[in-house]
Amino acid sequence: MNNMAVPDVSVIVGAYEAMPYLVRCLESVEKQTLGAGRIEIVAVDDGSTDGTGEYLEKFAAESAVPTRVVRQANSGGPSGPRNVGLSLARGRYVFFLDADDYFGEEALERMVAMADRAGTDVVLGKVEGVNRTAPSSMWGRTVERVDLYNSRAIFTLSAQKLFRRDLLTRLDLTFDEGLRTGEDALFTLEAFLRGAGVSIVADHTCYYLVGRDDGKHVTRSGGYVLRFDSARALMRLIADLVPPGVKRDKLMVRPFTITLLQQFTPRLLKESDDVRRHKMELAAPLMAEHWTPGLAARLKVNERLRLECVARGRLDLLLDVLTFIRDGAAPEVVRKGGMTYLAFPHFGSPGAGVPDVTYEVTVNDWSGKRRVEPARTIRRPGPLARWAVRRVRGRVRALTARG
Structure with a gap:
């Protein structure tokens, strides 16, 4: 050889x-x-x-x-x-x-x-x-x-x-x-x-x-502590190699959603109080160091809301959200101030301390089986609309040529 x-x-x-x-x-x-x-x-x-x-x-x-x-x-x-x-x-x-x-x-x-x-x-x-x-x-x-x-x-x-x-x-x-x-x-x-x-x-x-x-x-194989070790190492690598800003936020979506968020699914409802608290403790420094508004805006509402509860140390609110998700409930779609929101638990509740922006639809999302788009998304016109626009433009040109 x-x-x-x-x-x-x-x-x-x-x-x-x-x-x-x-x-x-x-x-x-x-x-x-x-x-x-x-x-x-x-x-x-x-x-x-x-x-x-x-x-x-x-x-x-x-x-x-x-x-x-x-x-x-x-x-x-x-x-x-x-x-x-x-x-x-x-x-x-x-x-x-x-x-x-x-x-x-x-x-x-x-x-x-x-x-x-x-x-x-x-x-x-x-x-x-x-x-x-x-x-x-x-x-x-x-x-x-x-x-x-x-x-x-x-x-x-x-x-x-x-x-x-x-x-x-x-x-x-x-x-x-x-x-x-x-x-x-x-x-x-x-x-x-x-x-x-x-x-x-x-x-x-x-x-x-x-x-x-x-x-x-x-x-x-492997317990949840190992998953936090993995998330920590990947986040640190991204932070070391990519300056703060849009590019870092885009890469951070991966460890936050694929690794960290998987520890805060409805399965948490079946785990002991000690495990729940331990997971919150392990996540806290990661949220403090790497959680940014730019990263949050790239997530679906239920993802962002769960992580925001973790970032704020609000296990009580997180359990309410997870119960809502486990039960298959569809959040109400709320439109106000030119924005679109999904009314998951504690939306609009001053006592909860979670701002409305956490519930804002910023990427294509879902309410049950209903697709919900960000209010500011400009959709490309369909074939019928494009045909109508061409007809109108043609008519305008014809009238202009006639004086």
Whole structure:
């Protein structure tokens, strides 16, 4: 393996108790149209006891794809194996392939071609879920170079992407082994922000994200404290790399809605008073440091209201809002002063101390099944309206020509 030419891609596979999913995973690497001579595999068995390590060694001895196997004691998470694999990788690009998942056949060929053509450092290949949901909003079209601040790319920060290895080496970028969840989001977002651009391959399924029948997928594990650790780390990274203002607010939407807000859903109603108070305590410094009016204006009313209750330390109000949401109630749509509001609990109540602006519709929102738009949104005229405007303009021109 050490004597082979520099491969285009080093596929890094961290594996723990990965059988039988590992079989299809490695077969998908062998089937790549990029060709075995342009790929290497660096596989790290993280202390498995189900035959994962033995299967890796058997595969390495028989496969046409050059494969290096490392067997180590269990590290407790995916960061350790990925970092070991990254330290041994020699390819121009690296791809972190989870042992449960598998590639589409043309995945690496298409992503390498995109990176070479566009000169970008990260390529996102379309993901499809198998026995689980997968992110979908960012796969609308193939883009050589996305505008990160006006793209849905920040809502897919898992590590399963093509990274230019020179970027990772230059930044000395590795996975934070102190984080037990969200470590891939931290790694990927830093590559997004400090790299030479991000591309999207949306016209071909490159990656199949598999939900294990035994429910042991790593993203499903870990307590709520770990989620706060993840949110804190991601918010700090954004604050360190992006100055205050519109761009920072746009990026902050991700950790606030995907990570922090998920701790304050109707599930909180079933948790103990101690857990509720602890979550409020963990969230308080994050809200104090990073919650801004610009960020708040980018959220739906129910999202903003819940976080505003957290920011104000009003667990009592938050529980009222969560009960309203749990019961499936539709907030009344209120229009006043040229603005549109959704009357969730405590709207217009001076005693609650939550200002009306918290309830203002600032992005497209919903009241039950009814779509509600911001009052200041100017909608593009429909076909009939555009036809009428053309008729009127034509009539005006005709009358003007006649004097």
